[in-house]
Amino acid sequence: MKKKAGINLIVIGLLASTAVVGCGSASNTGTGSSGNSGSGSSPVTLKLGMWASSPAEKQLVDEQIAAFEKANPNIKVKTQVVTGSYLQAMQPMLASHTAPDIFYVDASYAPTLESSGALMPLDSYIKKANIDTKDFAPAALKAFQWKGSTYGLPKDINTMALEYNKDLFAKAGITAPPATWDEFQKDAELLKAKHIVPLSMPIDVARYYPFVTDFGGSYYDVSANKVTFTNAANEKGLAFYMDNMKNKNIVAPKDLGGDWAGIPFSQGKVAMVAEGAWVIPFLKQSAPNLQYGIAPFPAENGKAGNMTYTVSYSMAKATKHPNAAAKLLFFMTGKEAQKMTADSGLAIPSRISQQSAFLQKKPAYKAFVDGEKEAIPYQFGTYGQNFVDAINKATEAGVLQGMAPSKVLSQAQQTLDSQANQ
């Protein structure tokens, strides 16, 4: 009898707990009391959405926010750090209008978000606040403009440079890093003679695309938002890249046991990598004794093509406090905040006025800043992920199965056509 009562109690307890879970309230903080929407009369709480590549990044944003709150005492800012896949976490929030008021947007999927109407066009706010958009690096700013409107301001920039292992270069008797890809091929022979892997680069359009553009090709026509894989001008650059893959001048990181090229480079398994400034904090942490130099990304065919990876602060269209959010957005992309970014050394400031001070502090970053000049934003219109998947899979098949470049390009086009617009 007693035992039974005990079981009943347990059952009731369990049911009660599911009841609590089932009715978990999804109350929205920060809505505040509506009624008096006068500016500055009641304190406003804003949310800032971000990812954190490292604790240093979170710390930087926290410091920037502290400076903002000091200047704007009636606005409180909370950060919301997304772990795991950022875009995947953002989509449902944007769809259900519970997204942070301002948040990071990577250039690669910016057009997809812009065309979906989830982001707030900023032009009228920029005009009202007299923001000098000319101070932003043009390529980075252009990455967040869609059909004549601006949907975000770039917070920082990254480009590729050539990082090279000085010890391995000395071993192979190479005195200076290659300035062109032709020189690279000669150096690669010297390195291979000593059984050293010359360069590690993933089979990824985000890295090898400069080869294509250096030879006058283009995968994407910006003005028409049209994919141009099958353009014959693309074959030369792709062939150059694939030949280097074939004769093992370039080896994919996963064939060296790493997720990305920074890992084998830090282990001294490869002489060169072409990565962005994010590799510097990584190497400081994982290989503090590695002797390496940073050279400009090699040119070819007389052109020094490069890629720009940039991230903006954008505003959610569903924000309840657009004016306060705009204030925060302009502060986080403003000169004071960018100066803090420059001091942290995490990335290159996107404002030209901040770049010279940045270079004085961090002369090692010169190659990344110079790379900006002829860089193309890593962004292919609204095709986004479908575009990248199609060309990367085709290129991978081409490298592994020795297909002709023209066949790789037509296969990429076919895959894209079969995947898009469903």
Add this chain to the structure above:
Amino acid sequence: MGNRHKFFQRNTFDQAMAGYLFLLPALVALAVFLIGPIFYAFYISFFQFSFLDPGNAKFVGFSNYLHLFRDPEFLRALWNTSLYSICVVPIQTALALFLALIVNNIRGKTFFRVAYYLPTVTSTVAVSVIFIFIFEPAGILNQLLLHFGIHGPNYFNSPTFALPAIMAMAVWSSVGQFMIIYLAGLQDISEEIYEAAKLDGAKGWRLLWYITVPLLRRTTFLNIVMSMIGTFQVFDQVYVISGGTGGPLNATLSVVLDLFNKGFKTMQMGYASAMAFILFVIILLLTLIQNYFLGREE
């Protein structure tokens, strides 16, 4: 008498009501978080639907479903998943029976049961990460093979070896679950049947073949169906090992991974929902076929 009957009636009604009242939170949660979304997914599978922009959903009728059968990526995913299922299910079931028979009469029964069951309760993501270490180009397995003078491949980056490596991992990590079910089935077979068979002169293998296996038929059916459903829904392992791409060269693209990428990466939620219902129909058909052959009572 009548009064008492009435009282009894009301009492059962009250009891039932009380029962449902207790069930209510769970039922509400199921309706809101499971049944509702299933119907909604069915509804949007007839639309070109990005859930960032639900206002612009375009009704396309059966076009999502028809397009699936012309989509090389999906067909490849379906082929990979079928291959995976065809390889994993029989091996897993046979191995589970073998382990159950051994563990059923051995010293230290409890220890072995726990040891074989542990991988099942381990997170698949953790298991995948561990197996990445084993199958690395210079990983444990290749170091072992080197002792025999074999230069092992780069398993997870080779279109030939990636899927078999994941199959091996799946068998290892879920065989314990099916072993436990087999153990329960073995407990159900009464000793008397074995005694009668022994009196008739049956021994060893013949006991197994003519008594144990036929009497375990219902258990086997359950195991095969569960295993098949599990293999058709394979996702976490391939997601972790291929880094979400299904690579190399789509060799590890499973249906659920393709669905996930279409829904959350390229924002084609309507298309992804159609894929989910095709997968549901395939699993349902296979279960019905197996039920026809294995599940009937004699």
